[in-house]
Amino acid sequence: MGAFLCRIYHISNPPKLEPTNHTERKLKALRFGCLGAAKITPAVLVRPAHTHSEVVLYAVATRDAKRAEAYAKEHGFQKSYGGETGYQDLIDDPDVDVVYNPLPNGLHFEWTMKALKGGKHVLLEKPATNTAAEAAAIYALAGRKNLVVLEAFHYRFHPAVQRVKAILDSGELGAIKNISVDLTAPEGTAPEGDIRWSYDLGGGSTMDPGCYTVNVLRYLASSNPTAVLTARAIPYSPRPEHAQVDKTFWATLALENDIIGELHSNLSEPKIFGIIPRMPKLQARVQCEKGSVEIFNFLIPHYYHYITVKPKGKGKRRRVEKAYTFKGAAKGEEWWTTYRYQLEAFVDKVQGRTPQTWVEPEDTIANMKWVEAIYAKDGFGSRPASKYVYHEDAE
Template sequence: MFALLSRIYHISNPPKVKKNDVDEKGKPLNFGCLGAAKITPGALIKPSYSHAEVNLYAVAARDAKRAEAFAKEHGFQKSYGGSNGYQDLIDDPEVDVIYNPLPNGLHFEWTMKALKGGKHVLLEKPATNTAAEATAIYELAARKNLVVLEAFHYRFHPAIQRVKAILDSNELGTIKNISASLTAPSGTAPEGDIRWSYELGGVPLWTRDVGYTVNVLRYLASSNPTAVLTAKAVPYSSRPEHKQVDKMFWATLSLEKEIIGELHSNLDEAKLFGIIPRIPKLSATVKCERGSVEIFNFLIPHFYHSITVSPTGKPRRIEKAYSFKDINLEAFVDKVKGRTPQTWVDSEDTVANMKWVEEIYAKDGFGSRPASKYVYHEDAT
């Protein structure tokens, strides 16, 4: 408990470094943030405090007063607001990087506009609504020699990397089965939350759960699926507007190397006795020919996690691997600065994840999320 409280304190109060000193690493990157999303403080603002090369330069929001208040609260130097606020931020010549945590349905349009404006992009997951859109983003980034990273933060944490190292060491032998679950108690996403908006590319299977579960499945297996064997989703409600909006799902996939993958997600898990929220299931279990390994809380391992290794015929052991640095942000800065990051989520990885999320939807008949209506033209906004 003391260790948990200590981690929460350090995560909430990261050490601050001086931003004004130009050291051997060079000038800090000016970050511009699109929107005032709830994820931004944890994903960018607080981690930036301990990064000398990250400067919170500007934020934009549709509401000018909200943008100004957000900038003042979190230490951004400038704010942009109004109907043209996002584009004004992109057009600011002092901005080096755009952080895009907008609703999923807006990711493609504003990432393409940011790249067109010559900005690197740190893009919240899922990158886009379709694999085709993700492909277009990375093709434009390559043409303009710019960096785009889909911010699957957990991939940069030593906990999941330790699990993969155990599997890669062959201690447990060949992988046979991988199961991944991600659930949250009822009320986590209340009525009106963008997760329930089909038009904004929402729904749990897309926004969070299947994106993460497919990703961890592929990462630990070191391979891609070959087919979706089964898929079942439960609609959020019986209303017509929710016919393509799921609140829970199950899927079974076959992967290369004869691995079977099982996924489960539920963003509306019923409370015990109708009043007690259930503990979220945020786990992945890998069964191998000579034992198994399970990670609890692969999603946000910096708060708490456990890695349980159970070799056949040997004592079970529990490992942990913590780090208070936001390695996701550090890797992104390294890439922009021309250095080799500790690990990376490349374009092929992002596109493959989107492809198999779409395949799961197709199997169940839900269909892909709506493609963006934005059409990129080099000579137009």
């Protein structure tokens, strides 16, 4: 309990950098510009930046100039841009090195392509795009311009999920047979009118929590699906505008090496008796030839998680593990969040260093391919492709 409370305190109140690091910050810092005033930005960028000597919160842009100014003041950005040209004005600022893009899914492609066109590295919220073709186009442009783009699957950078994969890769439990992943949110997490219920903006359960379940499945299996065997989804509401927006989905996938994957996500778990909010489901379970391993809270393990290993056989005992830091690593503290580990890796990559782990372009493209495949199987269809057209002669 003491360790838990200590983590909570440091997550909410990250230690300030030592004074000796401020000179280093001025010399090496990457200046981040943020598109929009998303609720997730403080957790993903603002608080982690306070403990990274090579990150400066430089600028923020929103469609409303007053909101941008207030957001900048509240979160410590040096500049703000607003109005109809606010996003582009931020990209055009020659002092911006990196663009953080947490805009609605349907705007990811357009503004990431524009940021790359402007010579900026991009930290891109997941899911990267509405379609696999758009993701491929982003990485093709980034490659031509020698720029870094990272799809922000933050959980991948934390020691907890990497420990689960290490157990599987060690061979201790034998070959993987089945992987099931659940990620749900209680009713009210995405209220009426939330962008996650907008088809045009790339909304839906398979796009939001669902893209995590696909990613966890592929990551732990160390392989890609070969087919979507079954898929079923329930629409957000019976209204025509929500006909293609899924509230919850279930899918069964076949993967390489005879692995079966079972996925479930729900953006709005109904309350018990209409009154009591349900606890979110955040589990990944792996059944193997010689036992099983399960992680509770793979999504935000920095608050609390546990890994349960159940080997089969005489004399084999069940054990519970936790992993908040990498053993023997020079970087990392027990209170570092998934986002802080992610920021460390992103900065390392941009600065030409080798990150502890990385989400490769092929990984992002494949993830979108299988999100689209699930939508094709359940009949809801892929989210609409962006109308933005990138012209090569504009480079």
